[in-house]
Amino acid sequence: MDVRTLCLGILALGDASGYEIKKMVAEGSFSFFSEASYGSIYPALTKLTDEGFVTCRAMSQNKRPDKKVYSLTEKGQRAxxxxxxxxxxxxxNRSEFLAALLFAEAVSPDRVSDLVNERIEDHDTRIRSLEALLADDMSPASRFVLEYGVAMQKAALSYLQNHQDDLLAQITNSGEAAE
Amino acid sequence: MDVRTLCLGILALGDASGYEIKKMVAEGSFSFFSEASYGSIYPALTKLTDEGFVTCRAMSQNKRPDKKVYSLTEKGQRAxxxxxxxxxxxxxNRSEFLAALLFAEAVSPDRVSDLVNERIEDHDTRIRSLEALLADDMSPASRFVLEYGVAMQKAALSYLQNHQDDLLAQITNSGEAAE
DNA sequence: TCTTCCATGTAAGAGGTTACATGATTGA
DNA sequence: TCAATCATGTAACCTCTTACATGGAAGA
Known part of the structure; x- marks a missing residue:
């Protein structure tokens, strides 16, 4: 999904500024399945405005820089x-972790154990931060997506916990057998 | 992880040609956590050769085009x-599916049910194709990674199966309440 | 006082993909 | 006979990230 469509979709959920869109993809429910930087969001919004998919109104704020709030047009909704x-x-699903696991087995087997342990910590942290986002006033789909994310993190965590001993034992064995 | 490192890592598991590397990332255990096209793999291998991280030997084959088989050098291993x-x-984890779910809720709620059902089918297919890759002669890490993939697919599947009714009921309700 | 948050934008460059070019062989 | 598989490569293009530029306000 390109940044254009992402912006269109987020604006379908409600008006927002470029800055707010960035915050949503960096911290909100969007954070674990999409990403985009200012350098792609701002130009995308400008282009979408030029093409008539969104409209833009400037909002001056009290003690804050001006905002440009974007709204979806009918044409944008159709698109x-x-x-x-x-x-x-x-x-x-691009995972440097899984790649590192495979490669480490061949080139530095001692690293495998560390990789798995660090990963388990990561999941713990991520589960907590996703659960912290769960609020009472979310839309059904937002809640569904967030809980999906939590379920995935928990599944990964428990897979690692249940299989790490196995993996380490086998790597140690095959390492010794090869010597 | 860029294509350079991916190539380096795959070559750490054994010598291979560009074509074989592409097949691994497109079909093998790598397929569900990485990706790369010929247009990035071939230039990467050429550059890695120039820089001394890999070596290349031409292999003429019976009734097949010539192959260039690449091997990791010591320098490549260190890198x-x-x-x-x-x-x-x-x-x-970029997911057009999850994005579509969120956006569909706002703009075409009828689509939500279809999206989830198609997704459930997808998982079924993918689980079978991942399980088909499991072989007896795999390295411990390869097996671990593949089974991790299967576990993730199964977790996603069962989340969708257990929560889809809930989601649909809530979307229907809030849709009616708004009218 | 220093860092973080708010807020928008641009330019250069990295890193890829897609489409094309070529051609023999094998299986349906 | 037609499609798929094996096999390598290039060039144009696209999308996005990184780093930079700017600057006031609030909180630590």
Missing amino acids: LTDQLRKAPGPDK | LTDQLRKAPGPDK
């Missing part, structure tokens, strides 16, 4: 609906 | 080990 009619592309 | 010493970056 988004068209996008959603298509089947979503497959998930892209 | 890879250095990379692995660093903590792996966080996973990047």
Whole structure:
């Protein structure tokens, strides 16, 4: 999903500024399945405005810099609906951790144990921060997505906890057997 | 993880040609946590050769085009080990499905049910294809990673199965309440 | 006083993908 | 006969990130 569509979709949930969109993808329910930087969001919003998919109004604020609040137009809604009619592309799960595990086995097997332990810590932290985002006033889909995220983190955590001893024992064995 | 490091790591598991590397990331155990196209793999291998991280020998084959088989050099191994010493970056889970769910709620709630059902089918298919890759002669880490993938797919599947009714009921309700 | 938050934007560059070009062989 | 598999490579293009520029207000 490109940044254009991401902006369109977020604006379908409510008006927002570029800064707010960035915060949503960096910290909100969006954070664990999407990403975008200012350097892509601001230009995307400008272009979407030029093309008539969104409108922009300036809001001067008390003791704060001015904001540009964007709203979806009807044309923008149609474009988004068209996008959603298509089947979503497959998930892209890029994991340096899993790659590192595979490679470490070949080149520095001692590292494997550390990698797994650090990863278990990570999951603990992430589960807590996702659960902290759960609020009473969320939309059903937001809650569903967040809880999906929590479920995934917990599944990964428990897989690692239940299989790490096995993995380490096997790596140690095959290491010794090869000598 | 950039394509350079990916190539270095795969070559640490054994010699391979560019074509074989591509197949591994597209179909093998790597497929669900990494990706790369020929257009990035071939130039990366050329550059790695120029820089002395890998060596290349041409292999003529019977009734098949020639192959260029790459091997990791000592320098390449050191570079890879250095990379692995660093903590792996966080996973990047980009999901058009989850985004579509959130956006569909706002703009075309009828689509939500279809999205979830199609997704459940997808998981079924993917679980079977991952399990088909499990073989007896895999290295411990390869097996661990593949089974991790299966565990994740199963967790996602069962989350969707257990919560879809809930989600649909809530969306229908809030839709009616708003009218 | 220093850092963080608010807020918007640009330019350069990194890092990829897609489409093309080529061509023999094998299986349906 | 037609598609798929094996096999390597290039060039154009696209998208996004990083780093920079600016500056006031609030909190520690």
